[in-house]
Amino acid sequence: MANLEYSKELMKHFKNPKYVKTLKNPSGIGEVGNIRCGDIMHLEIKVDEKGKGQSKKIKDIGFKTFGCPSAIAASDVVCDIAKGKTLKQAKKITKDQVLKKLKGLPTAKIHCSVLGIDALKKAIKDYEEKNG
């Protein structure tokens, strides 16, 4: 039988997300859509300019979305993992890391967990393109 339950962890991030916000002068912006459901994710990062290239750290991060509860919770977790990480580390965040933190997702909702990751990767790319 299909798993139709959300975990307690997912509900915690959905009801009380820490990172639903926009940033002042973001360093990079990533926007992606999910072709399966039409939802949109907008994610912003602020990069600490100390350090060099890929070793610069993400000092703040936030997102806004028209996504479902899974997308909101998963993106909140992505932000939690990415904050304080270097750009190199943030690029390596995986769906499995997110699913582990959420204590799983109903099978039909797995695709929602990648929206935040994709938006983060796009925001980093945006930052890197703007900064050579």
Ligand code: FES
């Ligand atoms: S159903 Fe659209 S992101 Fe989950």
